[in-house]
Amino acid sequence: MSNVKVGDVRAWGDVPDGALVRDDQGDHAVRHARGRNSHGSWVQVDDLKWTEWFGAWLWRIHEDSGEVTVVALGLTGQESAKDLQRLAEVYEVREAIDGSDETKRAIWGPRSSRVSDGTLSTVARILHAAGWRPDMTAEDAARMLAEVRDG
Numbered sequence: 001m002s003n004v005k006v007g008d009v010r011a012w013g014d015v016p017d018g019a020l021v022r023d024d025q026g027d028h029a030v031r032h033a034r035g036r037n038s039h040g041s042w043v044q045v046d047d048l049k050w051t052e053w054f055g056a057w058l059w060r061i062h063e064d065s066g067e068v069t070v071v072a073l074g075l076t077g078q079e080s081a082k083d084l085q086r087l088a089e090v091y092e093v094r095e096a097i098d099g100s101d102e103t104k105r106a107i108w109g110p111r112s113s114r115v116s117d118g119t120l121s122t123v124a125r126i127l128h129a130a131g132w133r134p135d136m137t138a139e140d141a142a143r144m145l146a147e148v149r150d151g
Contacts, residue, residue, distance in 0.1 A: 004070055009069050016031070016073065018031070018075045019075065022069045024068075028042070071091045072087040092133075127141055127144060
């Protein structure tokens with residue numbers, strides 16, 4: 001499981017401890033170790049705000065439940081629901097940037113095919129902090145980045 005990366009789609013059983021995942025329903029869960037067996041916790045969302053972690057269930061009960069998308073890795077279990085929400089939102093922005101050639105060109109110009117994962121994650125964090133969402137345009141992203149640079 002050491003070759004799992006953010007953005008990978010994996011079977012529930014192939015997700016490492018310390019991972020935040022999103023299922024095909026859009027729900028998020030965290031896999032964490034407790035004793036001999038890994039457990040999972042769902043993250044509760046009320047009115048589009050992540051309010052708390054809840055539940056603790058054996059991760060293996062979902063092993064035959066299809067696949068999940070890895071949203072973040074290396075969690076300690078000390079993160080707040082707000083921390084997890086931020087990680088999920090940054091992932092969504094990153095996914096939108098990475099998936100759109102138009103957005104990549106607007107942000108990086110002709111160098112867009114050579115953008116590293118680290119750079120992409122950094123830009124996603126900057127855009128998220130500036131309020132950009134995946135339904136905005138490539139021009140919105142480029143303008144927001146320019147404002148951050150010039151501001």
